[in-house]
Every structure is written in structure tokens, then in C-alpha cells.
Amino acid sequence: MTTGQKLRFWISERIVMIIAVAVLLYLFLPVAYTFAFSFNNYRKSNIAWNPEGSPTLKHWQDPCGVEGICESLGTSIRVGFIATLAATILGTMLAFALVRHKFKGRGAGNMLVFIPMATPEIVLGASLLTIFVQGFTRIGLKLGFWTIVLAHIMFCLSFVVVTVKARLQSLDPRLEEAAEDLYADARSTFWRVTFPLVLPGIVSAALLSFSLSFDDFIITNFVSGNESTFPKFVYVSYLRGIPAQANVIGFSMFVIAVLLVVVGQVIGSRRRSPSS
Amino acid sequence: MTALAHIGSTGAGAQTPGGPAPEPTKKGGITAYLLLLPGVLWLLVFFVAPMAQLAAVSLQSQFPGYPGYYYRDVNFGSYVTAMTEYLPQFGRSLLFAGSATLLAFVLAYPLAYAMAFKAGKWRGLMMICVIAPFFTSFILRTIAWRQILADEGPVVGALKWLHVMPSSGRITETGFAVVAGLTYNFLPFMVLPIYASLERADPKIIEAGGDLYANGLTTFRRVTLPMSMPGVLAGTLLTFIPAAGDYVNAELLGSDSTKMVGNVIESQFFKVLGGFPVAAALSFTLMAVILALVFVYVRRYGTEELL
Amino acid sequence: MGIFSKSSGAFRDAKGDLILENVTKSFATFTAVDDLSLTVPRGSFFALLGPSGCGKTTTLRMVAGLEQPTAGRIKIGSTDLTGSRPYERPVNTVFQSYALFPHLTVRDNVAFGPKRRGSADPVGEANTTLELVQLSHLADRKPTQLSGGQQQRVAVARALVNHPEVLLLDEPLGALDLKLRREMQVELKRIQMEVGLTFVHVTHDQEEAMTMADTVAVMNLGKIEQMGAPEVLYDLPRTKFVANFLGQSNMLHGTVQGIDGDFTVIGAGDHKVKVRTSRMAPGEGGEAIFGIRPEKTRVHDEAPSATLAGASLGPGTLLDVSFTGVATQYLVDVPGVGRWAVYEQNLDLDRISNKPGDQVWISWNPGHAFGVRS
Numbered sequence: 018m019t020t021g022q023k024l025r026f027w028i029s030e031r032i033v034m035i036i037a038v039a040v041l042l043y044l045f046l047p048v049a050y051t052f053a054f055s056f057n058n059y060r061k062s063n064i065a066w067n068p069e070g071s072p073t074l075k076h077w078q079d080p081c082g083v084e085g086i087c088e089s090l091g092t093s094i095r096v097g098f099i100a101t102l103a104a105t106i107l108g109t110m111l112a113f114a115l116v117r118h119k120f121k122g123r124g125a126g127n128m129l130v131f132i133p134m135a136t137p138e139i140v141l142g143a144s145l146l147t148i149f150v151q152g153f154t155r156i157g158l159k160l161g162f163w164t165i166v167l168a169h170i171m172f173c174l175s176f177v178v179v180t181v182k183a184r185l186q187s188l189d190p191r192l193e194e195a196a197e198d199l200y201a202d203a204r205s206t207f208w209r210v211t212f213p214l215v216l217p218g219i220v221s222a223a224l225l226s227f228s229l230s231f232d233d234f235i236i237t238n239f240v241s242g243n244e245s246t247f248p249k250f251v252y253v254s255y256l257r258g259i260p261a262q263a264n265v266i267g268f269s270m271f272v273i274a275v276l277l278v279v280v281g282q283v284i285g286s287r288r289r290s291p292s293s
Numbered sequence: 294m295t296a297l298a299h300i301g302s303t304g305a306g307a308q309t310p311g312g313p314a315p316e317p318t319k320k321g322g323i324t325a326y327l328l329l330l331p332g333v334l335w336l337l338v339f340f341v342a343p344m345a346q347l348a349a350v351s352l353q354s355q356f357p358g359y360p361g362y363y364y365r366d367v368n369f370g371s372y373v374t375a376m377t378e379y380l381p382q383f384g385r386s387l388l389f390a391g392s393a394t395l396l397a398f399v400l401a402y403p404l405a406y407a408m409a410f411k412a413g414k415w416r417g418l419m420m421i422c423v424i425a426p427f428f429t430s431f432i433l434r435t436i437a438w439r440q441i442l443a444d445e446g447p448v449v450g451a452l453k454w455l456h457v458m459p460s461s462g463r464i465t466e467t468g469f470a471v472v473a474g475l476t477y478n479f480l481p482f483m484v485l486p487i488y489a490s491l492e493r494a495d496p497k498i499i500e501a502g503g504d505l506y507a508n509g510l511t512t513f514r515r516v517t518l519p520m521s522m523p524g525v526l527a528g529t530l531l532t533f534i535p536a537a538g539d540y541v542n543a544e545l546l547g548s549d550s551t552k553m554v555g556n557v558i559e560s561q562f563f564k565v566l567g568g569f570p571v572a573a574a575l576s577f578t579l580m581a582v583i584l585a586l587v588f589v590y591v592r593r594y595g596t597e598e599l600l
Numbered sequence: 601m602g603i604f605s606k607s608s609g610a611f612r613d614a615k616g617d618l619i620l621e622n623v624t625k626s627f628a629t630f631t632a633v634d635d636l637s638l639t640v641p642r643g644s645f646f647a648l649l650g651p652s653g654c655g656k657t658t659t660l661r662m663v664a665g666l667e668q669p670t671a672g673r674i675k676i677g678s679t680d681l682t683g684s685r686p687y688e689r690p691v692n693t694v695f696q697s698y699a700l701f702p703h704l705t706v707r708d709n710v711a712f713g714p715k716r717r718g719s720a721d722p723v724g725e726a727n728t729t730l731e732l733v734q735l736s737h738l739a740d741r742k743p744t745q746l747s748g749g750q751q752q753r754v755a756v757a758r759a760l761v762n763h764p765e766v767l768l769l770d771e772p773l774g775a776l777d778l779k780l781r782r783e784m785q786v787e788l789k790r791i792q793m794e795v796g797l798t799f800v801h802v803t804h805d806q807e808e809a810m811t812m813a814d815t816v817a818v819m820n821l822g823k824i825e826q827m828g829a830p831e832v833l834y835d836l837p838r839t840k841f842v843a844n845f846l847g848q849s850n851m852l853h854g855t856v857q858g859i860d861g862d863f864t865v866i867g868a869g870d871h872k873v874k875v876r877t878s879r880m881a882p883g884e885g886g887e888a889i890f891g892i893r894p895e896k897t898r899v900h901d902e903a904p905s906a907t908l909a910g911a912s913l914g915p916g917t918l919l920d921v922s923f924t925g926v927a928t929q930y931l932v933d934v935p936g937v938g939r940w941a942v943y944e945q946n947l948d949l950d951r952i953s954n955k956p957g958d959q960v961w962i963s964w965n966p967g968h969a970f971g972v973r974s
């Protein structure tokens with residue numbers, strides 16, 4: 018084999034992996050940019066790199082140094098938590114009903130869950146805005162924190178149902194029969210067998226909910242009134258120039274999330290391996 | 294976000310020996326309705342009712358001479374305006390979203406394939422890499438793309454240096470930039486479901502396919518691709534639908550001539566006095582078109598499980 | 601023993617034989633189990649044998665309470681269990697796919713039953729039972745980290761630990777390779793002797809059923825075809841299905857032509873064969889099938905003497921001879937009868953002079969023949 022042939026063979030063996038890594042780099046490129054520009058000593062807007070005085074740590078030392086940025090971050094986190102909690106509970110209940118029970122209108126129920134996912138966010142946002150403005154204001158609901166929460170619960174709900182449903186459907190029903198055979202009544206079968214086995218699905222659903230809610234801009238923009246979330250803060254300040262503090266916070270969220278996922282996976286694999 | 298991976302799964306369940314799996318469903322009963330009640334109520338109040346309201350708004354008429362004031366009516370005028378004045382934006386939305394979906398598929402498949410069959414111990418790490426960019430706000434990442442693709446940015450610079458691009462050429466403010474942004478933003482939604490369906494596929498079956506067809510490409514077309522079809526289906530929907538309704542990419546990366554229907558809806562709602570009915574009509578048309586496409590698509594390529 | 605002392609009020613602490621009375625199970629239009637009655641004596645090893653889809657699992661599920669019969673009653677001793685929930689029955693199941701709880705360790709899997717029953721020392725009971733199945737060293741593993749055979753033993757332990765009155769095993773060895781299967785058969789038999797419980801063992805492996813069980817019931821299309829000790833079932837099948845399902849049989853389809861002393865004569869065309877009347881399946885005249893096991897027959901180069909009338913056939917054409925060491929198998933085509941197999945022990949090596957294509961006769965001891973009705 019000549020060197021050229023060897024090289025060709027080496028590449029063809031790994032071509033898929035090479036493309037995959039290239040795609041991953043592509044996914045990370047903007048993140049790297051965001052990170053780099055958090056050290057930019059810019060003057061007016063954080064678009065072009067200013068070689069004078071860069072890199073600087075000043076934005077990292079003062080992440081809340083721009084008016085409203087940390088408030089909006091706090092709002093995003095609070096909305097995310099409440100919406101996730103509610104959507105996970107409601108969605109899990111729905112998933113159980115849709116998978117485990119036969120009742121009239123099961124098809125309609127599945128449809129009702131599916132259609133919001135097939136509706137573009139802008140349509141959801143627009144419809145929610147119309148009803149909030151033209152209907153709910155009459156009962157005293159103003160656009161703001163709670164309208165964001167209500168809307169987020171709605172669009173996270175379908176994703177929770179789909180995720181938990183998939184997990185439930187792949188659960189071997191014989192496991193529950195085995196529990197019943199081993200003297201567990203309906204209640205302990207549920208809490209000792211069904212629930213622990215579905216839990217990973219519920220946890221993924223909750224994580225999905227939180228990230229969808231935390232990163233949502235389009236629906237939030239419609240229903241938020243004067244309240245600001247972190248994505249909205251970034252979008253609104255785009256015209257005036259985004260402060261590098263946004264890069265600091267955006268990148269930190271990325272690091273925190275990665276750490277959480279890594280820690281979660283390590284704990285998960287510890288649990289799975291024998292303790293002896 | 295890992296949960297997205299489940300969306301591609303058909304939930305058919307592991308095939309275990311032991312004859313037909315016992316039917317896990319219980320007959321109706323009060324429990325079913327109690328479990329359903331809160332969620333269904335929520336969707337009725339915050340999805341169905343707003344949609345109905347939006348439908349009503351789209352049919353409203355304006356008080357002549359009082360912009361911004363409407364009365365209840367059954368007036369299809371807004372739909373006519375929507376479909377005549379904004380047809381280009383409509384077409385562009387579908388075209389951009391379709392292109393982005395196709396591109397995302399082309400990029401996502403090798404990645405998902407590598408994760409499922411080639412990655413070995415790196416699988417977990419690759420999974421994290423796919424999900425992680427999500428946590429940097431997508432608006433920040435889109436703005437980063439604007440910087441990367443900017444006239445003074447590295448991509449344009451390199452292309453000009455290579456003489457691939459004329460010195461007056463640019464990427465931002467073109468349809469290409471918008472499609473690139475859409476592709477980028479929704480790529481993970483394509484990767485994860487495909488990965489999930491490939492992961493559940495038995496590599497032995499693919500090997501057997503390799504024996505049967507010998508040719509790698511035929512194996513892919515006859516065995517691998519059909520097995521990942523539920524994931525491809527879910528992935529294309531999860532990419533196409535939000536892309537078709539998006540306006541942030543067109544706003545941040547495009548120009549006036551690359552506006553999509555989302556931009557029109559947004560500006561009719563927020564920037565045009567009396568624009569509500571037209572915006573509502575546009576929203577409805579968009580949703581109807583998307584639902585129609587989705588249903589045709591799902592019918593054509595199977596998996597009722599999705600519904 | 602006091603094991604069930606803390607059990608819930610609904611628990612039925614029944615003791616005695618397992619009795620199924622006219623049990624029927626229908627799914628929509630399909631009848632999986634059809635008017636089945638049987639009694640399994642307390643402490644016996646009972647095997648339910650039948651082809652795939654004949655209703656074995658369904659029968660077990662009804663005994664376990666996972667399925668309710670459409671009609672009929674299920675009892676242990678004098679206690680009627682029909683209609684009660686699985687957790688109310690002193691019955692445990694080793695599932696066909698094991699159904700081990702993937703989120704629990706082996707020890708917790710085994711301790712699951714004792715905990716639910718409110719045992720004072722569930723972990724201790726689990727450890728004792730794990731010792732019985734020789735798995736103590738793997739108690740802290742998760743089921744997915746075990747081999748098939750080990751998983752199978754956990755499934756047995758998880759059921760046994762409850763000291764049920766009846767233990768149901770649904771093809772527990774089906775997923776194992778042949779060697780492990782033989783080992784586990786011995787192991788299961790040892791455990792059954794040791795604990796002295798009633799075992800109802802489902803299988804479609806006839807050899808497994810015959811080596812392990814005190815009583816074998818052959819099931820087909822939702823009905824019990826025949827039930828009895830393995831050697832009785834083999835020696836004297838009562839239906840054509842049993843004759844073919846348990847081992848192999850040479851058959852002659854004909855009509856009953858009369859009685860000759862102790863024998864009944866069955867004829868088909870020019871052929872006449874005889875069966876001891878006491879070895880004929882009950883029934884009147886008409887059509888009947890004559891049967892004889894291949895190992896009870898011999899091959900001859902010449903026409904047998906007249907003394908063997910009714911206990912021989914021929915001439916036929918030898919189709920195939922295969923030498924297997926201990927024995928030689930012949931396949932003979934007898935015109936008007938069909939293909940018969942002959943297994944001869946190789947006690948006398950000179951005799952393998954026959955070649956395919958030769959003309960041969962077959963004979964047997966008439967006392968070994970049996971007759972079933974068609």
C-alpha cells in the first residue's frame with residue numbers, strides 16, 4: 018500500500034466521524050464567539066474586536082453591571098422553574114392517562130397534545146396575546162410575569178407528554194404484573210415499580226421544559242408586556258448594542274448546564290454500577 | 294434537552310419473549326378523567342380558546358375612519374390582504390424553512406449516525422456537545438453568526454481572499470444567511486430524534502444488511518434509513534415547523550428583501566395600527582398550511598405514534 | 601411457618617392441590633383455553649407441554665390471577681381463588697422473560713415479595729434464598745449485569761422466597777443454550793425436591809417435560825390432550841397429536857376390521873396390522889390409526905414368516921440409511937402406507953449391508969403397538 022492509499026483508507030474508515038466532529042465544531046463556533054467577545058474592551062457596540070485593552074476581565078468582574086440584565090435573568094429562571102414544575106406535573110398525568118387508560122376520546126386527547134407542537138411559536142404567541150388582551154384583562158390579568166408563566170406551561174406541556182409517553186410505552190407491562198404477583202397492591206406497584214422506572218423520562222421532560230422555557234423568545238415577546246426575560250433583554254438591547262455582560266451570562270449558563278449534565282451522568286452511571 | 298431524543302422513539306417497546314405483551318391499558322374509569330382533567334383544561338384555556346379568539350379577530354372588520362378599532366364580523370378581507378400582499382413572504386418562509394430542514398438533515402444524519410454506531414465511549418460526550426450550545430441563549434448565538442458572517446468577518450474575508458466571492462459580495466442580509474441561521478438554530482432538533490431511532494436499531498441488522506447488499510450505499514438506503522425513519526420524521530417536523538414561523542433569524546441576519554411571514558405577523562401586531570386582523574389571518578393561514586403539510590407528510594411516511 | 605402472619609386481610613392462605621374446573625378463556629372471538637379441567641397434586645412437579653400458542657401461558661396467567669377466566673373456577677385445596685387479585689394468592693410466577701425489576705439490585709428484587717408481605721427480615725430471607733440458587737456473590741448487581749442463566753435463577757429466587765403454595769414457571773429455560781438448559785433442569789428439580797412445593801412448569805420441549813416432571817399434561821388448541829406420568833404418555837399415547845408430539849411414531853391410517861383374540865385388526869388396502877384391544881384408544885369401530893415407535897421396529901432383507909402376520913409390513917423401498925454410532929436409522933417407503941422410520945441398535949454390526957434402493961420388510965412385537973382414533 019502506498020502512503021496515499023493508506024491515507025485514503027484511513028479517511029474512508031473515519032469519514033463519518035470526521036464529518037460528525039466538523040458538525041460539532043460548527044455547533045460550537047458561535048458559542049466560542051460569544052465567549053471571546055465577553056473579553057472585548059469595546060467602545061460603543063460589542064460587534065468588532067477592539068485590540069486596545071482586550072482581552073479584559075472587567076465584564077466578568079461585574080456581570081450585573083448593566084441595568085436590568087440580572088433582573089431579566091432572575092425572571093427567566095423563576096419563570097423556568099414554575100413553568101417546568103407545572104408542565105411536568107400536568108404533562109405526566111396526561112401521559113399516564115393517554116397510555117394507560119382506554120377511554121372515549123383518547124384519539125382526540127392525543128390530537129390536542131400534538132397540535133400545539135405543530136403550531137409555530139409565533140402563532141401561539143399571537144393567539145395568546147389576543148386572548149390576554151381582549152379576554153383575560155377583563156378579569157384583571159395584566160401582561161407580565163404571570164402571563165409568561167401561563168404561556169410557557171402551555172407550550173412545554175406537549176413536550177412533556179410526548180417524552181413521558183415514550184418512556185411509558187417502552188416500559189414492559191410484565192414488570193408491573195410481576196410486582197402484583199409479588200404481593201404489591203395497585204398503590205405499591207405504582208410507587209415501587211412504575212414510578213421509579215418512568216422517573217428518568219419525567220426528569221428528561223423537566224429538563225427539556227426548563228431549557229425550552231429558559232431560551233424562549235418568540236412567545237415571551239408576545240405575552241410579556243413590560244416584563245423582561247433574558248432572551249428578550251438581549252434582543253431588545255441588540256439595537257443599542259449588546260453589552261458584553263450578556264455574553265458573560267450566556268456563556269456562564271452554558272458552563273453551568275454542561276457541568277450539571279456531566280455531574281448528572283456521572284451520578285447516573287455510579288448508581289448503575291455495582292456498589293461492591 | 295436529552296429528552297428530545299425520546300420524541301423520535303415510536304415507543305413500540307422492547308420485544309421480549311413471552312407471547313403477546315399483556316395489554317397495559319385499563320378500562321376508562323374515573324381515574325382516567327381525573328388524570329386528564331387539569332392538562333386538558335389547560336390546553337383548552339390556553340391553546341384552543343386563544344386560537345378561537347385569533348380566528349374571531351382574523352374575521353373582524355375595522356370601523357371606517359377609526360384605525361385600531363374593530364367590530365365583530367365575518368369578513369374574509371384580512372385573508373385576502375394576507376394572501377395577496379404578503380404572498381412573497383409566505384413563499385419565502387416555506388422555501389427557507391424547507392431548505393434549512395434539508396440542510397439540517399444532511400448535517401445531522403452523519404452526526405447522529407456517528408453517535409449511534411461509531412462513537413463508543415465518546416457517545417456521552419458527543420451528546421453533551423449537541424445539547425450544550427442550547428444553553429447559550431439562541432439570540433446570542435444568532436448574533437454571533439452575524440459577527441462571523443459580517444462583511445469584515447472571517448468567512449467573507451476568507452472567501453474574498455480565495456477569490457470565490459467578488460470583492461463587493463456579502464453574506465449577511467442575504468437569504469443564504471437566513472437559511473444558514475435557521476439551519477444552525479434547529480440542528481439539534483434534527484440530530485436528537487434521528488440519534489434516538491438509530492440507537493434503538495440493532496447494529497447487527499445493519500451488519501446483516503451489509504452482507505445482503507454488500508454495497509454500503511444500498512445498505513444505507515435499504516436498511517439504515519428505513520430504520521431511522523421515525524426519527525427522521527420527528528426531526529424534520531421539529532425543524533421545519535419552528536423554522537417556518539421564525540422571524541428572529543430573518544430579523545438579525547437578513548434584510549428587508551428576506552423577510553419571512555413571521556416578520557410580517559410580528560410587525561402587524563406590534564408596529565401597525567389596526568394590523569391585528571391581518572396578523573391573525575396570516576397566523577391562521579400559516580398554521581393551516583403547516584398542519585396540512587404535516588398531515589400529508591405523516592400520512593405518507595407513516596408512524597401514527599407521533600399523533 | 602408464620603410466613604404469612606402479617607399478610608393483608610385479603611390474602612388467601614390456601615393449602616392443597618391446585619384444581620382447575622372447566623376453565624375457559626376467550627379473547628374477543630378467539631378461545632385460548634377451552635373448558636380445561638385438571639388437578640395438580642400438592643408437592644408434585646407438573647409439566648404443561650404443548651406447541652407455541654396452545655394456551656400454556658394463558659393458563660398460568662389465570663392461575664396467577666393476572667388474567668380472569670371467562671368461565672370456570674380455580675381453586676387451591678378447598679379455597680376458591682377465582683376473581684381474586686394476584687397479590688391475594690399464595691401463587692408466584694417465574695415469568696417467561698423473567699421480568700426482573702431493572703432498577704433494583706438482585707437482593708432487592710428477591711426481597712421485594714417479603715417486604716410487601718411485611719416480613720420481619722426481608723433481606724435475611726432474600727439472602728437465604730439467594731444461597732439456595734447459589735447467587736449470593738452477585739446480590740449487589742443489577743439484573744442487566746447478569747448472564748441469562750443468572751437472571752433466570754434470580755427470577756426463581758424472587759418467586760421461591762415467598763414459599764408460595766404453587767410456583768408457576770413459564771418456559772423458564774427457553775432463553776438458555778442447550779448445555780445451560782440441562783444444568784438448570786437438574787438445578788430446578790433439586791430445588792423442587794428441597795422445598796417440596798407444587799411446581800407447574802410450562803415448556804414446549806418434550807425432553808425437558810419428561811425428564812423433570814412427575815406428571816406431564818400435553819396441551820393443544822386450548823385443551824388437554826392427555827395427562828399422566830411421562831413413561832405412560834410415551835408408551836401409550838391416546839391421541840394422534842400426543843403420539844407425534846411426544847417422540848416420533850410410525851402410523852398407518854385405516855379402519856377397524858374386527859377382533860382377533862386379544863387383538864383388534866386395523867386394515868388399509870392390502871395391509872392388515874393388529875393392536876392389543878386394551879391398547880386401543882376408547883371409541884367404536886370405524887376409522888383408526890395404528891401406531892408403533894421407530895425404535896420398536898426392525899428391518900429385514902426377506903419377507904418375514906407367517907407368524908409375524910399383523911406385526912409386519914412390506915415389501916418397501918429403503919430410502920435412506922444413516923449410521924449414528926449407537927444406532928442406525930432407516931427410512932422405508934411402504935407403498936400404500938407411507939414413510940416409516942426404523943431405529944435399530946447396533947448390537948450386530950454385520951447387518952448394515954442394506955443400501956438405499958433395496959427391497960426390505962419391517963417387523964415388530966405386536967404388544968408394543970398402539971391404536972388411536974382419527
Ligand SMILES: Nc1ncnc2c1ncn2[C@@H]1O[C@H](COP(=O)(O)OP(=O)(O)OP(=O)(O)O)[C@@H](O)[C@H]1O
Nearest residue numbers: 312313627632651652653654655656657658659804
Ligand atoms: N391478550 C390477548 N389477546 C388476544 N389473544 C391472546 C391474548 N393473549 C394470548 N392470546 C392468544 O391466545 C393463544 C394462546 O396464547 P399463549 O400465550 O397462552 O400461548 P403459549 O402456549 O404460552 O405459547 P408459547 O409457547 O409461544 O409461549 C395465542 O394464540 C395467542 O395469540
Ligand SMILES: [Mg+2]
Nearest residue numbers: 311312656657
Ligand atoms: Mg407462553
